[in-house]
Amino acid sequence: MQIDLRTVSIKPLRHTFDNIARRIGADKPASRYQEGTLDMQQEVNFHYRPTWDPDHLIYDRARTAVKMADWYSFKDPRQFYYGAYTLARAKQQDTAEANFDFVENRGLAATLPEEIRDTVLKMLIPLRHVAWGSNMNNAGICAYGYGTAFTQPCIYQSMDQLGIAQYITRVALLLGDVDVLDTAKTAWMEDDAWQGLRRYVEDTMVIKDPFELFVAQNVALDGLLYPLVYETIIDDVLSSKGGTPVAMLTQFMTDWYAEVRKWTDATMKTAAAESPENKEILGRWTTAWRDRAAAALVPVARIALAERTDELTAEVVQQFNARMAKAGVPV
Amino acid sequence: MDMQVAKKKLGLKERYAVMTRGLDWKPSYQKMEDIYPYMAYEGIKIHDWDKWEDPFRLTMDAYWKYQAEKERKLYAIIDAFNQNNGHLNVTDARYLNTVKLFISGISPLEYVAHRGFSHVGRQFPGPGPRVACLMQALDEIRHAQTQVHSISNYNKYYNGMHDFHHAHDRVWFLSVPKSFFDDAITAGPFEFMVSIGFSFEYVLTNLLFVPFVSGAAYNGDMGTMTFGFSAQSDEARHMTLGLEVIKFILQQDPANVPIVQRWIDKWTWRGYRVLTLVAMMMDYMLPKRTMSWKEAWEVYFEENGGALFKDLARYGIKMPDCAAQIALEKDHLSHQAWSTFYNYAAASNFHTWMPDEEEMAWLSSKYPNSYDKYYRPRMEFWREEAAKGNRFYNKTLPMLCQTCQIPMIFTEPGDPTKICYREVDYKGDKYHFCSDHCKKIFEDEPEKYVQAWLPVHQIYQGNCFPEGTDPTVEGFDPLAAVLKYYNLEFGRDNLDFDISEDKKNFAEWRGQATKNV
Numbered sequence: 001m002q003i004d005l006r007t008v009s010i011k012p013l014r015h016t017f018d019n020i021a022r023r024i025g026a027d028k029p030a031s032r033y034q035e036g037t038l039d040m041q042q043e044v045n046f047h048y049r050p051t052w053d054p055d056h057l058i059y060d061r062a063r064t065a066v067k068m069a070d071w072y073s074f075k076d077p078r079q080f081y082y083g084a085y086t087l088a089r090a091k092q093q094d095t096a097e098a099n100f101d102f103v104e105n106r107g108l109a110a111t112l113p114e115e116i117r118d119t120v121l122k123m124l125i126p127l128r129h130v131a132w133g134s135n136m137n138n139a140g141i142c143a144y145g146y147g148t149a150f151t152q153p154c155i156y157q158s159m160d161q162l163g164i165a166q167y168i169t170r171v172a173l174l175l176g177d178v179d180v181l182d183t184a185k186t187a188w189m190e191d192d193a194w195q196g197l198r199r200y201v202e203d204t205m206v207i208k209d210p211f212e213l214f215v216a217q218n219v220a221l222d223g224l225l226y227p228l229v230y231e232t233i234i235d236d237v238l239s240s241k242g243g244t245p246v247a248m249l250t251q252f253m254t255d256w257y258a259e260v261r262k263w264t265d266a267t268m269k270t271a272a273a274e275s276p277e278n279k280e281i282l283g284r285w286t287t288a289w290r291d292r293a294a295a296a297l298v299p300v301a302r303i304a305l306a307e308r309t310d311e312l313t314a315e316v317v318q319q320f321n322a323r324m325a326k327a328g329v330p331v
Numbered sequence: 332m333d334m335q336v337a338k339k340k341l342g343l344k345e346r347y348a349v350m351t352r353g354l355d356w357k358p359s360y361q362k363m364e365d366i367y368p369y370m371a372y373e374g375i376k377i378h379d380w381d382k383w384e385d386p387f388r389l390t391m392d393a394y395w396k397y398q399a400e401k402e403r404k405l406y407a408i409i410d411a412f413n414q415n416n417g418h419l420n421v422t423d424a425r426y427l428n429t430v431k432l433f434i435s436g437i438s439p440l441e442y443v444a445h446r447g448f449s450h451v452g453r454q455f456p457g458p459g460p461r462v463a464c465l466m467q468a469l470d471e472i473r474h475a476q477t478q479v480h481s482i483s484n485y486n487k488y489y490n491g492m493h494d495f496h497h498a499h500d501r502v503w504f505l506s507v508p509k510s511f512f513d514d515a516i517t518a519g520p521f522e523f524m525v526s527i528g529f530s531f532e533y534v535l536t537n538l539l540f541v542p543f544v545s546g547a548a549y550n551g552d553m554g555t556m557t558f559g560f561s562a563q564s565d566e567a568r569h570m571t572l573g574l575e576v577i578k579f580i581l582q583q584d585p586a587n588v589p590i591v592q593r594w595i596d597k598w599t600w601r602g603y604r605v606l607t608l609v610a611m612m613m614d615y616m617l618p619k620r621t622m623s624w625k626e627a628w629e630v631y632f633e634e635n636g637g638a639l640f641k642d643l644a645r646y647g648i649k650m651p652d653c654a655a656q657i658a659l660e661k662d663h664l665s666h667q668a669w670s671t672f673y674n675y676a677a678a679s680n681f682h683t684w685m686p687d688e689e690e691m692a693w694l695s696s697k698y699p700n701s702y703d704k705y706y707r708p709r710m711e712f713w714r715e716e717a718a719k720g721n722r723f724y725n726k727t728l729p730m731l732c733q734t735c736q737i738p739m740i741f742t743e744p745g746d747p748t749k750i751c752y753r754e755v756d757y758k759g760d761k762y763h764f765c766s767d768h769c770k771k772i773f774e775d776e777p778e779k780y781v782q783a784w785l786p787v788h789q790i791y792q793g794n795c796f797p798e799g800t801d802p803t804v805e806g807f808d809p810l811a812a813v814l815k816y817y818n819l820e821f822g823r824d825n826l827d828f829d830i831s832e833d834k835k836n837f838a839e840w841r842g843q844a845t846k847n848v
Contacts (some may be wrong), residue, residue: 007414007416008416008843010416010488010840010843010844011491012487012488013487013488013490013836014486014487014493015484015487016483016487017483017486017493017494017495017496018493018494018497018818019496019497020496026630029666032476032480034769035476035479035480035483036475036476036479036480039496040439040442040475040476040479040496041446042439042442042443042496042499042500042545043496043499043500044500044501044530045500045506045509045784045789046513046784047506047510047513047514047517047782047783047784048510048513048514048517048779048780048782048783049517049782050516051372051517051518051519051779052368052369052372052517052520053521058513058516058517059446070657070749075766079462080474081475082402082469082472082473082475082477083402083405083406083473083477083480086398086399086402087399087402087403089395089398089399089401090395090396092397093392093395093396096392097392102357116780128354129354129355129356133352134460135465136453138819139449139452139465139468140449140453141451141460142446142449142468143446143449143450143452144450145451149444152472155445155449155465155469155472156469158465159391159394159450159465159466159469160389160391162462162465163390163391163392163395165350166350166353166390166391166392167392169349169350169353169354173338173341173349175339177339178339178349179340181349181353185353185356188356189359198360199360199616202359202360202361203360203361205358205361205366206361206365206366208550275801279445281749295674325683
C-alpha cells in the first residue's frame with residue numbers, strides 16, 4: 001500500500017547547471033557531489049600571475065608532468081563533498097570515541113602486557129609526525145593541483161591525517177604521560193630506526209609536482225605504512241599477543257585506510273588509463289617511492305616484528321604491487 | 332604490584348598544543364627555505380612562530396562532530412525548502428536577481444578562498460597558524476558547496492544562473508570580484524592573510540556576507556538564509572583568525588608595521604570597491620530593504636571599524652586614508668552603480684529596473700543630501716522613457732579602471748557632477764583609474780596590474796567571441812557574439828525585469844500555488 005501525498009508541482013525550466021549538463025551529457029538531475037565538484041575551480045581569464053610562482057597561472061596544468069585531457073575525469077568513488085565527508089567522519093568519530101571510552105573506563109591500558117605497551121609507544125607514537133607531514137603534503141596537493149575533482153579529496157585527506165596524528169597523540173596520553181610524546185619525538189629526530197622515514201617525509205615536502213607528491217605520499221608511503229602498521233602489526237601480530245585494546249584505539253586508521261585506498265586507486269587508474277606517457281611516469285614514480293618507503297619502513301616494523309620483519313614487509317609490498325597492477329600502474 | 336602514578340592532567344591549552352604544535356619538528360634533511368620557499372620575499376619578519384596565540388582550539392574529532400551536526404540540519408532544511416517550492420515565498424521575483432548576483436559573483440570566491448587557505452596553510456612554518464588556516468580552507472569549500480547546493484533549486488526555475496562558473500570567468504562586471512580574489516591569491520602568503528583573513532573576513536564581512544544573508548531573511552529566501560546562518564560559527568572562527576594574524580605579524584617586528592599598513596590601505600579600498608555591488612543590492616535590488624548602504628557603512632565600518640582601528644593604534648596602525656573618500660561617496664555609490672547596471676542590462680546575467688514611487692521615497696529619505704538632487708530626476712526620466720517604450724540600453728562599452736575594473740562611473744570626491752578620471756603612463760602605455768586610491772595601488776605594483784584581464788579591452792581585441800567568429804562580416808552584431816561567449820540567452824537572462832520570463836513565471840506559479848485556477 002502506498003499513500004499519495006499531493007504537492008503543488010511546477011515544471012522546472014532545467015534540472016541542473018549547464019556545466020553539469022554538458023559533462024553528464026544531458027539536462028538531468030545531478031548529484032550533490034557533481035554540483036559541488038565539477039568546474040568549481042576557475043578555468044580561464046586569470047588576472048595576475050602568482051608573485052610566488054610567476055612561471056605559472058594561479059591554477060596551472062603545467063605544474064605536473066601528468067597530462068589529462070580533462071581533469072574532471074577523476075571521480076572520488078566515495079562521492080565526497082564537504083557534507084558527505086563530515087557526516088562520514090563524524091560517524092567514525094563516534095565509534096572511535098566509544099572505543100576510547102571502552103578502553104579507558106575498563107582500565108584496559110593498564111592490562112596491556114608490558115612488552116606490547118612498550119612496542120606501541122616505540123613504534124606507533126612517532127608516527128604522529130608522519131601523519132603531520134601528510135597533513136602538510138596534502139594541503140600542498142590541494143593548493144597546487146589542478147581541478148576540483150583531483151584537489152578536493154586532498155583537503156579532506158589533509159585534515160584526516162591531522163585527525164590521525166591527534167588520535168595517535170590520544171593513544172600516547174592514554175598509555176602514558178606527556179613525556180611519552182617527548183620520548184617519541186626524540187626517537188623521531190635521533191634514533192637510527194626512524195631516520196629513513198623522517199628523511200622520506202622531509203624529502204616529500206620539497207616535491208614540486210603535485211601529482212608526484214600524491215604518489216609519494218598517498219600511494220606509496222601510505223600504501224605500505226597503513227597495511228603494515230595497522231593491519232599487519234596492530235590488528236594481527238599485537239592482537240594475538242594481548243594487544244586488542246590497541247587495535248580498538250586505532251580502528252579509525254584501519255577503517256579509514258580501507259576507505260581511502262578506493263579513492264587513491266581510482267585516481268591512479270584514471271590517470272594511467274589516460275595515456276601511455278602517464279602510465280610510464282606513474283609507474284616510474286610509484287616504483288621509486290615504493291622502494292624508498294619500503295626501505296624506510298623496515299627498521300620501524302622491526303620494532304614490533306623482530307625476525308619476521310622481512311617476511312611480513314615483503315608480503316605487504318606484494319599486496320601493494322597487486323593493487324597497482326589492478327590500477328594499471330606498471331611496478 | 333605496580334603503583335599507578337597519577338597522570339599529569341593537561342589543561343585545554345596544553346592539550347591543544349600537544350595536538351598541534353607538538354606534531355611539528357625542525358627538519359634536518361631538507362632546508363627550511365626549501366620546505367617553506369615563500370616566507371621571505373614580502374619582507375615580513377617573523378622571529379618566533381611559537382608566540383602565535385591559537386585563536387580557537389578545535390581538534391579534528393570535535394570539528395567533525397560539530398560540522399556534521401550543522402550539515403545534517405542544513406541539508407534537511409534545503410530539502411524541505413525544495414520540496415515545498417520555497418522559491419515562491421520570496422517577497423517578489425525581483426529578489427531573485429540578488430541570488431544571481433550572489434551565485435555568480437560571490438560563491439566562486441569562496442572556492443578561491445578554499446584554495447588560497449590551502450596554499451598559506453601549506454606555507455607558514457608555524458604549526459599554529461598552519462592548522463588554523465587549513466581548517467579555514469576546509470570551511471571555505473563548505474561555503475562554496477552549500478551555496479551551490481542551496482541555489483541549485485533556484486536555477487531550476489529562474490534564468491541567469493544556469494552557467495555561473497562560466498559566467499564568473501567571463502562576464503564583464505564579474506571581473507570585479509574575480510580580480511579582487513585573483514589579486515589576493517597571487518600576493519604573498521602574508522599579504523593574502525591581511526587581504527582575505529583580516530580586511531575581507533574581519534573588517535568587511537559585515538558589509539558583504541551579512542547584507543546578503545540578512546537580505547535573504549527579510550525577503551523570505553529560506554534557502555540562502557539557512558546556509559548563511561549555518562556558516563555563522565565558521566565565520567566567527569575566521570574573524571578571530573584574521574585578527575590574530577594581524578596582531579601576530581605586527582608584534583613580531585616593528586619593520587612589519589609599514590608593510591602591513593600599506594596592505595590594509597590597499598585591501599580596504601579594494602574591498603570597498605567590490606562592495607559597490609552590495610551597495611546597489613541593498614538599496615535597489617532587495618524588495619524589502621534591511622537598511623540602506625549608507626547606514627550599513629556607518630554602523631559596520633565607521634563605528635565598528637573605527638573602534639577596531641583605535642585598538643590597533645597601539646601597534647602603530649592607523650585608519651586607512653581612503654576612509655575619508657568612502658565617507659564622501661556613501662551618499663552616491665549605490666545610485667551611480669545601479670544607474671550603470673540599468674544602462675548595461677543587455678550584457679548582464681540579471682535583470683534591472685527602475686524603483687517605483689514608494690521606493691524612490693525610501694531612497695529620498697535615506698539619502699536626503701543626494702537622491703532628489705542628483706539621481707531621482709535621472710531615474711524618473713528613464714522610467715518615463717521606458718513607459719513610452721524607449722527603455723534605455725547602453726550599447727557602447729565603458730572605460731574600466733585598471734585596478735578595480737569597475738567602469739569609470741564614480742564622481743570626484745566632493746563633486747557629484749563630475750566624473751573622476753586618473754591616468755598613469757607606464758612603459759609607453761596609458762592606464763586609467765577611477766580614483767586616487769586605485770591609481771596608487773597600481774603605482775605600487777605596476778607589473779602586477781598591467782596584467783589585468785580587462786573585459787572591455789578583451790572584447791575590443793576580439794577575445795570575447797565564440798571561437799570561429801568573424802567580426803568583419805557584414806551585419807556583425809558584437810553584443811550577440813559576446814553574449815554567446817558568456818553563454819547568456821538574449822531576452823531570457825538579460826534586459827529589464829519588467830519583460831522578463833522570471834517575472835511572468837513567478838506570477839503564474841505563485842497563482843498556481845495559492846489559488847484554485
